[in-house]
Amino acid sequence: MHLMSSPDQQLLQQFEAIVGPAGILPGAALAGRSAGIWSGQQLEALALLRPRTTDEVSRVMQVCHAAGQVVVPAGGMTGLAGGHESTAADILLSTERMNRIESMDARSRTMVVEAGVILQTVHQRVAEDGLMFALDLGARASCTIGGNIATNAGGVRVLRYGMMRDQVLGLEVVLADGTVVSSMFDVLKNNTGYDLRQMFLGSEGTLGIVTRAVLRLYEAPLAIETALLAVPTWDQVMELLRYFDAALPGALAAFEVLWRDFYQLNTGPFSSIEPPLDTDTPFYVLMDVFISDIDQGRAKLEQLLTSCLEQDEIVDGALAASETERGKFWQIRENFEPEQKKFAKIYGYDISLPLETMADYVESVRRELIGRFDDAELFAYGHIGDGNLHFSIYPGQARDRDAVDEMVYFPLQALHGSVSAEHGIGLEKKAYLKYTRSEAEIELMRKTKRMMDPGNILNPGKLFDL
Ligand SMILES: Cc1cc2nc3c(=O)[nH]c(=O)nc-3n(C[C@H](O)[C@H](O)[C@H](O)COP(=O)(O)OP(=O)(O)OC[C@H]3O[C@@H](n4cnc5c(N)ncnc54)[C@H](O)[C@@H]3O)c2cc1C
Numbered sequence: 001m002h003l004m005s006s007p008d009q010q011l012l013q014q015f016e017a018i019v020g021p022a023g024i025l026p027g028a029a030l031a032g033r034s035a036g037i038w039s040g041q042q043l044e045a046l047a048l049l050r051p052r053t054t055d056e057v058s059r060v061m062q063v064c065h066a067a068g069q070v071v072v073p074a075g076g077m078t079g080l081a082g083g084h085e086s087t088a089a090d091i092l093l094s095t096e097r098m099n100r101i102e103s104m105d106a107r108s109r110t111m112v113v114e115a116g117v118i119l120q121t122v123h124q125r126v127a128e129d130g131l132m133f134a135l136d137l138g139a140r141a142s143c144t145i146g147g148n149i150a151t152n153a154g155g156v157r158v159l160r161y162g163m164m165r166d167q168v169l170g171l172e173v174v175l176a177d178g179t180v181v182s183s184m185f186d187v188l189k190n191n192t193g194y195d196l197r198q199m200f201l202g203s204e205g206t207l208g209i210v211t212r213a214v215l216r217l218y219e220a221p222l223a224i225e226t227a228l229l230a231v232p233t234w235d236q237v238m239e240l241l242r243y244f245d246a247a248l249p250g251a252l253a254a255f256e257v258l259w260r261d262f263y264q265l266n267t268g269p270f271s272s273i274e275p276p277l278d279t280d281t282p283f284y285v286l287m288d289v290f291i292s293d294i295d296q297g298r299a300k301l302e303q304l305l306t307s308c309l310e311q312d313e314i315v316d317g318a319l320a321a322s323e324t325e326r327g328k329f330w331q332i333r334e335n336f337e338p339e340q341k342k343f344a345k346i347y348g349y350d351i352s353l354p355l356e357t358m359a360d361y362v363e364s365v366r367r368e369l370i371g372r373f374d375d376a377e378l379f380a381y382g383h384i385g386d387g388n389l390h391f392s393i394y395p396g397q398a399r400d401r402d403a404v405d406e407m408v409y410f411p412l413q414a415l416h417g418s419v420s421a422e423h424g425i426g427l428e429k430k431a432y433l434k435y436t437r438s439e440a441e442i443e444l445m446r447k448t449k450r451m452m453d454p455g456n457i458l459n460p461g462k463l464f465d466l
Helices: 008-018 054-067 117-126 144-151 196-198 234-247 260-267 294-310 323-334 337-342 356-370 402-415 429-435 437-454
Strands: 022-027 048-050 071-074 091-094 101-105 110-114 167-172 180-183 209-216 223-231 252-259 283-291 315-318 347-352 378-382 389-393
Touching: 008 022, 008 048, 008 054, 008 196, 022 054, 048 294, 054 091, 054 167, 054 180, 054 209, 054 323, 071 144, 071 209, 101 117, 101 356, 110 117, 110 167, 144 323, 180 196, 180 283, 209 315, 223 234, 223 294, 234 252, 234 294, 234 315, 234 347, 234 356, 252 323, 260 283, 260 323, 283 294, 283 356, 315 337, 337 389, 347 402, 356 402, 356 437, 389 402, 402 429
Parallel strands: 048 091, 071 091
Antiparallel strands: 022 048, 101 110, 110 209, 167 180, 167 209, 223 283, 223 315, 252 283, 252 378, 347 389, 378 389
16 A cells, blocks of 8 residues: 655645646556456556646646656556556646647648547547548457557558558657647658657557557458358468459458467357357458459459369368358457456467468467466467457466466567567567567667656556666
8 A cells, every 4th residue: 555645745736736636646546446347456556647648647646756656648558568567656737628629620631639539439430531540359359549559550451551650740748848840741741851750659658659640541351251161271371361462453452360269269158249140160351351343352252262162272261251150250350258268377479470371370379288288278369461360368277377378478589579479568568579579679769768757757667677
């Protein structure tokens, strides 16, 4: 328990003078609030601050800078690497009241938003003008644009549109000392020295607080077709990725793979979804194709699927017949309820590695895991079109997180893979950053952090220790 000293009380009074009574919740008022949908832990902080404007954020940071007060920025708290975790001595700075869409320009296909706007709100607004925002992920209804920027989120459209860093044209951030750096450009090309904006994408709240952004929008497709394929071998999975990408140039917008046990879990007794295809094929591919001509697009896809069946590239396939069915196919990929219902504890992983090595890597981790903890289970799936693999591992009764982490992360060094493809490093993967980044790279990151935040008050201890 953190007992409040009078310097703490003075600080809280200063914050209240900046954000107003509705903008501050002292630590004692946070009882019963959870620290995020995944953590199951109780939220802890000296106070939760909810500024409304960039100016308020800047003034809060000036106070924190002068007092050496630690600040943890928070958006929707859906992060999966522990980046938003705070202690009872920290100020948790939430963007929940900075949730305005400031403007949208359909002709230049840009939108200006505050950092606390929910991703799904952006999707809904741009759809009204026939446009699309390319970032999409399972936590869309809770995660914020600021959090997406801070984690450089990936999701299900990376294959075609890239990660969050490709969707941000302009950015405004508040630095540790309260300085506002505004680069709110809305042009695609801007070759004027260092791209400072990109420093903050993926910095996990350690270099600055994102307050506003200019987002890049795209024309929405006329329709999206979704197919589910049962594929016998990994070689065929890789062949199919090339085959569809070549046959439907620029239209393949998602290529997800579910290993058999993940597919079985998410269509089995703990799920409400009936399996659309048999449950006994080693791999299932879930594919989204963006269609620009509804009749011809669907007909072409049907023809391609038939040809795959005839050539034994797939054992079965289904093309979603309606939006409801599309939703069901995607639920098999995105629904985490079955694993939560079946297992008391599950460890999640998010890594990347070359496609050629992926299937062997999965089997070797599985062998090692079960060799050491015979009641453990492994479920693999992921954004395979991007080389991004996810695992859900039930660790068995032993629950030795360090041992399981080491089994997953250590082999990635030799395979030139990454310990985090898209979720970030946060607290969870700090010890394993060295498997992906060299000492020289980590030292340069440390130097950058020391230069931008000499007091180490912005999300300290996340990503790496100084
Ligand atoms: C069901 C589910 C599915 C998911 N799928 C994906 C996926 O496919 N791809 C993917 O990349 N991620 C995925 N995630 C992870 C998560 O949704 C993303 O990391 C998301 O970008 C986090 O946004 P947030 O607003 O919740 O950020 P938070 O969780 O609140 O914070 C994440 C990090 O960003 C920092 N931060 C937050 N806001 C700001 C700000 N304004 N300024 C500076 N720093 C800030 C925090 O300090 C923390 O370090 C998934 C999560 C869940 C629960």
